[in-house]
Amino acid sequence: MNVVDWIVLLGTIVGIAAYGSWRTRQVRSLNTYLRGSASTRWGTIGVSVMATQASAITFLSIPGQGFESGIGFVQNYFGLPLALIIVCAVFLPMYRRLNVYTAYEFLGRRFDEKTRLLGAGLFLLQRGLAAGVTIYAPAIIISTVLGWPLDLVIVFTGLLVIVYTVTGGSEAVALTQKWQTTVIWAGMVTAMVVLLLRLPTGLGFTGAAHVAGALGKLQAVDFSLDPSRRYTVWTGVFGGLFLSLSYFGTDQSQVQRYIGGASLREGRLGLMFNALLKIPMQFVILLLGALLFVFYQFAPHPVFFNQAEWRRYAQDGRFRAIEAQHASAVTQSQSAIRAWLQARASDDAAREASARAAMITADDRTRAIRADAKAALVAADPRAKTKDSDYVFITFILTQLPHGAVGLLVAVMFAAALSSKASELAALGTTTTVDLWRHFRPLAAADEARNVRVARRFTALWGVVAVAFALFAGFAENLIEAINILGSIFYGVLLGLFLVAFFLRRVGGSAVFFAAATAQALVIVMYFSLNIGYLWYNLIGCAACVAFSVALQAVLPPRARADERRTG
Amino acid sequence: MTPAPRSPEPSEAEPPDVPGFQTWRGVYLFVFGWFVLVVVLLTVFTGIFS
Numbered sequence: 064m065n066v067v068d069w070i071v072l073l074g075t076i077v078g079i080a081a082y083g084s085w086r087t088r089q090v091r092s093l094n095t096y097l098r099g100s101a102s103t104r105w106g107t108i109g110v111s112v113m114a115t116q117a118s119a120i121t122f123l124s125i126p127g128q129g130f131e132s133g134i135g136f137v138q139n140y141f142g143l144p145l146a147l148i149i150v151c152a153v154f155l156p157m158y159r160r161l162n163v164y165t166a167y168e169f170l171g172r173r174f175d176e177k178t179r180l181l182g183a184g185l186f187l188l189q190r191g192l193a194a195g196v197t198i199y200a201p202a203i204i205i206s207t208v209l210g211w212p213l214d215l216v217i218v219f220t221g222l223l224v225i226v227y228t229v230t231g232g233s234e235a236v237a238l239t240q241k242w243q244t245t246v247i248w249a250g251m252v253t254a255m256v257v258l259l260l261r262l263p264t265g266l267g268f269t270g271a272a273h274v275a276g277a278l279g280k281l282q283a284v285d286f287s288l289d290p291s292r293r294y295t296v297w298t299g300v301f302g303g304l305f306l307s308l309s310y311f312g313t314d315q316s317q318v319q320r321y322i323g324g325a326s327l328r329e330g331r332l333g334l335m336f337n338a339l340l341k342i343p344m345q346f347v348i349l350l351l352g353a354l355l356f357v358f359y360q361f362a363p364h365p366v367f368f369n370q371a372e373w374r375r376y377a378q379d380g381r382f383r384a385i386e387a388q389h390a391s392a393v394t395q396s397q398s399a400i401r402a403w404l405q406a407r408a409s410d411d412a413a414r415e416a417s418a419r420a421a422m423i424t425a426d427d428r429t430r431a432i433r434a435d436a437k438a439a440l441v442a443a444d445p446r447a448k449t450k451d452s453d454y455v456f457i458t459f460i461l462t463q464l465p466h467g468a469v470g471l472l473v474a475v476m477f478a479a480a481l482s483s484k485a486s487e488l489a490a491l492g493t494t495t496t497v498d499l500w501r502h503f504r505p506l507a508a509a510d511e512a513r514n515v516r517v518a519r520r521f522t523a524l525w526g527v528v529a530v531a532f533a534l535f536a537g538f539a540e541n542l543i544e545a546i547n548i549l550g551s552i553f554y555g556v557l558l559g560l561f562l563v564a565f566f567l568r569r570v571g572g573s574a575v576f577f578a579a580a581t582a583q584a585l586v587i588v589m590y591f592s593l594n595i596g597y598l599w600y601n602l603i604g605c606a607a608c609v610a611f612s613v614a615l616q617a618v619l620p621p622r623a624r625a626d627e628r629r630t631g
Numbered sequence: 632m633t634p635a636p637r638s639p640e641p642s643e644a645e646p647p648d649v650p651g652f653q654t655w656r657g658v659y660l661f662v663f664g665w666f667v668l669v670v671v672l673l674t675v676f677t678g679i680f681s
Contacts, residue, residue: 137673141666141670144662144663144665144666145663145666147662148659148662148663151655151659152655152659272680273680275680276679276680276681277680277681279681281676281677281680281681282677282681283673283674283676283677284670284673284674284677296670328647328648331647331655331658332647332649335658335662338662338665338666339662339665342666342669343669346673
């Protein structure tokens with residue numbers, strides 16, 4: 064990075080944060096602090112919902128996923144549009160009618176205080192644990208490739224987001240997310256254009272797509288019924304539906320984005336905006352990764368993309384031999400791809416099939432050498448980090464983009480990290496204030512200025528906790544999956560609580576409370592004892608919570624049932 | 632300072648005020664149709680390039 068990159072990076076990231084803080088420094092109303100401006104329109108809500116979901120991991124890991132495993136991960140989002148329709152039709156009108164600040168307040172109104180505390184507790188546990196990951200994940204990658212101190216990146220990111228989120232609350236979050244999203248898409252479009260321009264002459268997008276497809280990178284949909292497969296249409300539609308429904312319908316970091324706004328219409332249109340754009344957006348990011356795979360078939364690249372980790376261990380002759388084998392395999396792979404492209408153009412089916420087989424064999428050999436490289440790293444140190452796909456896109460950015468664009472793309476990563484982190488902090492602060500602090504200090508609820516002060520302090524506290532967690536905790540290598548797995552373990556039961564609340568009017572607080580606690584224990588036991596795709600835990604947790612609620616309500620003593628009906 | 636429940640918003644029963652759509656049900660059907668179209672297009676994409 065040169066001085067131009069630094070100007071672009073700091074100008075956008077610090078500039079947006081400073082602008083957000085300055086514009087919202089006068090926020091005194093609790094309603095504005097917790098729910099944002101009452102005049103917010105659907106475009107702002109839609110962008111805010113999108114920016115909250117798309118963290119830096121989205122823009123670092125997902126191209127890497129496209130590079131390594133192809134674009135099948137897009138199926139993970141198939142349940143999302145269906146979930147958003149349900150949120151629009153059922154959840155959002157109820158939240159607005161009850162005029163709640165948090166989704167868990169609704170549980171308190173519908174059931175009782177212990178169920179509200181359980182819902183808020185599950186959210187705080189899940190989101191609080193993930194909070195450290197969302198700061199750590201981009202920081203470890205950026206600091207590794209740029210050679211910056213990891214702790215400095217974590218503290219810089221954390222302090223920046225704490226300052227403007229604490230200052231302006233939800234209003235600052237929505238305001239900054241608009242500009243951060245602009246930076247993100249300007250950067251991603253720039254990267255895609257540069258990538259297409261850097262493909263070999265004559266190959267073009269279509270040729271590159273055919274190469275990627277022939278090498279198994281463009282299987283977007285898989286209708287297999289094998290339950291051990293992680294990404295299929297069915298896990299995406301059913302598991303993804305439950306994951307998305309719980310995330311958008313019951314996770315306060317999302318609920319807070321659309322619960323305010325000028326009217327119900329604005330919230331609904333903001334959510335429908337996401338329902339239309341999310342799958343195409345993820346497809347484009349994954350496709351970028353698949354095209355990077357093709358680009359690197361023709362461009363020099365390391366055998367292991369996390370070069371800092373490689374250099375740490377690759378000291379002896381074994382590693383030099385692997386590097387030499389990889390260089391040779393890449394050259395052979397290039398020749399095989401060119402031969403296949405010529406055969407394909409010749410309309411000779413037999414020649415094409417033979418060339419395709421040779422190309423796949425050459426690719427398999429390159430893959431095997433990459434696997435050898437990872438095995439060599441583990442042999443050198445069992446704690447070595449062997450997942451390098453998260454480093455593919457950032458390596459492309461730093462080595463192929465012109466100055467200025469490099470700063471812009473690094474700004475993309477920071478903007479994405481800040482925008483999702485800000486929503487999380489605002490939600491954690493809001494839930495702690497509204498569902499915990501006010502529960503134990505009911506008399507203080509009437510003092511608006513004190514409520515705002517307390518919400519600011521809790522938001523800051525959660526920011527400090529997230530930074531501390533990121534500084535001192537060790538995390539799983541596959542960061543995006545770590546977050547999704549964590550979400551899947553808790554979200555299902557949380558969703559079950561809300562589905563019972565919305566659709567099973569006869570079930571009361573005690574039944575649903577004990578049912579949810581039992582279902583959560585069941586999911587945790589299953590996670591540690593079974594080997595199934597993690598998205599299924601959303602469905603299992605939710606189904607168990609609903610089924611146990613119905614069963615418990617049926618066996619509750621008559622007196623308890625009468626109490627439930629009175630309060631429920 | 633818990634806000635009182637709102638009376639049902641007029642907009643809850645109002646049309647979505649989106650050109651071409653009279654009701655929210657129409658909007659949801661459009662979004663669902665778009666989702667089906669995207670899945671079909673992805674299936675075609677897979678068929679062409681895999």
